Amino acid sequence: MTNSYLCVYCWRVIPIENLFCELVSSPESTWLDPPKVAGTSKRIRVRDWRPLPQWRRWLGETPADPFESSDPNKPRLYCKCGEPISPVAKVRSDQSLAIRIAGAQNSGKTFFIATILDSLRQMRPVPIAAWGIGDTDTRFKEISDALLVQGQRLNTTRKQFGERYAWAIVEGEGMARSKPYPLLAVHDMAGEDWKNLGRDCPDAIKRYLGLHGDLILILDGATIADDLGLDPKDAWDEQPRPGDSGAMDLTILGHIRDLWGSRQIYKKVKLALVITKADLLWGRYPKEGDNVGAFVETHQQDQSMLENLLIDSKRGDLLVIANRFLDYRIFATSSLGFFPKQCDIINNKLRRKPRPSGTILPLLWLLGIELDGSSQETG
């Protein structure tokens, strides 16, 4: 079987033969169909490159996959979309290629991802590590630092049809090597984009949603609070999205259903329903003064209470859809770990350091990693 790689720019899964190689200063070969010619270099498909003398000169008879060459100057390979392919984006098992994250605008996705990555860097012992693929780390660090270090609000400018990020998940230092983990793949799209997807759904998004793998659906704790009749405002988020009884979440799941077509896929995929901003509910749900089992920081979050929370906030339909999946679990998380009050904000910056609560649990659950009852906090 030939190796395939995931392009984290256009979400194509491509067999190695169809990737392109950059040959910088070799005059004699015939150049085929280069997708994008950067500078003076030319690109040739791996399958057309293999019969050429350079192949043997550079790589020997084998390997069939240039990434597996022992030569430290491995060639760079490119997708037909023109973007570079990373050797770590190798597709290992079709079923769990990538864990995807989806959610409405302002639901807390960016905060959630930033705190997961930050927790992974700080956890001891660390069960897994995440390596940014391509320029993911460079681009995401800027956002993450603004949020977690500077306490800034994110500016809301956005690219049409979103930003893409991808991380390779590897076992943590000293951890036993288990089966390879799927990638964490994020196509961060704004709410309007979800609404407008319709028939003109860009191919990259179709491919992203069509990738085989588990799904993390982010449910906005503020809209849930609003639907429960609780004041969803905190001092930091001045304009939370009003309650919609989960309509936007159903829109997102609807697009996924349309793209998956057959029901077969559901039975291979796990779904994590992640309620963000749970700090808005602490001490207020199920009743005033309650601060109970659903909000603990281990896998033992009280599922029946969280199901009731979804039903009480008119999201029962989500549970019906969740039942189609191989397995599902609900998580109540807070990326901030506290309810922001006016005194936490100075000069329009959040001055209290986030102490994420429970945000790491969905990923660990999807990867089948047990937390030994200890919390995410690492002091």
Ligand SMILES: Nc1nc2c(ncn2[C@@H]2O[C@H](COP(=O)(O)OP(=O)(O)O)[C@@H](O)[C@H]2O)c(=O)[nH]1
């Ligand atoms: N109270 C509270 N608010 C949060 C939390 N996480 C995110 N928010 C608020 O939600 C807003 C949107 O979060 P963001 O991650 O940018 O949402 P995205 O559009 O889904 O990426 C933030 O500016 C915060 O005000 C949390 O854990 N607790």
Ligand SMILES: [Mg+2]
């Ligand atoms: Mg965002």
Ligand SMILES: [Zn+2]
């Ligand atoms: Zn591509």
